[in-house]
Amino acid sequence: ERGINVSGINNSPIKAVNPKYPWLKSNKHTKQLEVSDWLTMEIKDFVKYISPSEKEIEARNSVVRRLNDAIMSLWPDAELHCFGSYSTDLYLPGSDIDTVVISKGHKYDNRASLYKLSTYLRVHKLGKRIETIAKAKVPIIKFVDPETGYHIDISFERDNGLTAAQIIISWIKSTPGLRELVMIVKQFLSVRRLNEVHTGGLGGFSIICLVYSFLRLHPRIVTGSIDPMDNLGVLLIEFFELYGFNFGYDNVAIAFKNKTQPIYIPKTSNQNLLNRNPFFLAIQDPQDPTNNISRGTFNLRDIKRSFGGAYEMLVNKCYEMNNATYKQRLGESILGDVIKFKGKARDFVDA
Amino acid sequence: NNCPDKRHYNYCTYCNSRTHSTDRCPNIWRSYIVKKISHDSSVRRDMYPSGLIFCYNCGHEGHFGDNCPFPRVSRTPNINGSAFTGENLPREFRNLYRVRLSEVKRR
Ligand SMILES: [Zn+2]
Ligand SMILES: [Zn+2]
Known part of the structure; x- marks a missing residue:
């Protein structure tokens, strides 16, 4: 109902208006009448900015191809598959490539195979800094690709990551705004090192479930009254509002009807989702109701606190900018404090 | 003071x-930037999001977290209200939401 033009993103390679916020190409945001529209534009620009370029996509694909060839020459009946953020197009620059070796008879699900492949990679110089982690719940080989520097994980004979990737891809296709908000929340958590499951952080699939259920249960979205892509700014703040202040982590679990429609259920209705600690995030695995996707997230307290902090930062900046003059707005960013991107400068044109 | x-x-x-x-x-x-939609209220009434209203506080269906009849679980207060309230439904659904809430309470 408000006649504000949120499209028309300018692709010309202008120098960033403020080196602190390299995703801002111009001051066009600051002309927005409403601060939430300004934030929406910044989110779109930032997502464009951190999305991989053609070159990066090609480099990653060739790493995977090279590895797949190597594995097939070692084990002709096996194949290397990608899962995780790499296969769902939700990866941040420099994130790991998650792969899994799969064969028909699940022949390579053993320690001998783990060490055999790790030796093979070393001998053929396919990886440096190779670590073989045999004692973990999911044994893996971790290494760095010598040509590109990408970090690669190889696990064995587990296809649940592949099915999860299929589910995520279908959610993204059917849910405008999901990809954008997930990228922002991922970046937010990764800057604060709260996105690694082995240190109690929030894993990629859990982040997706939080954003997806938030969008799919939002009163304005379930009634079709807003287009999420036009309202990313408000929605991002409301995401942090929900999980930073309001969500009843002690009582509520996120679950999925028919693997697609998110719902809330009381934790007590599924014993598998209860934990000794009541303040614990519970997300019922859409593929397996006995599994809590976020069972490794034992640092919920810091995650909740950081979400609350993000809410405060965003709304305070909104109030400040709402009162500011045009001159005071120049070079400013609403999103900046939340995502604090410290990567090398990227080229907008091929992003 | x-x-x-x-x-x-x-x-x-x-x-x-x-x-x-x-x-x-x-x-x-x-x-919000609201979509332009038809004002045919009979069409809109069918779109009432039954089965899509859940409570962030208790996990039950039928009401939003801001309107939960149970004590608040989160220790952080909710002073100004959040997105998850019947007030955030489009105007034409708010009455129906209120009616359904009071029906549940009476039962
Ligand atoms: Zn409730
Ligand atoms: Zn007011």
């Missing part, structure tokens, strides 16, 4: 609220 500005500080002339000042009104950022 020796702060002369306190009363002024906690009053919003925009929404007549005493929980915040005008320059910190949530409406400054919670302003």
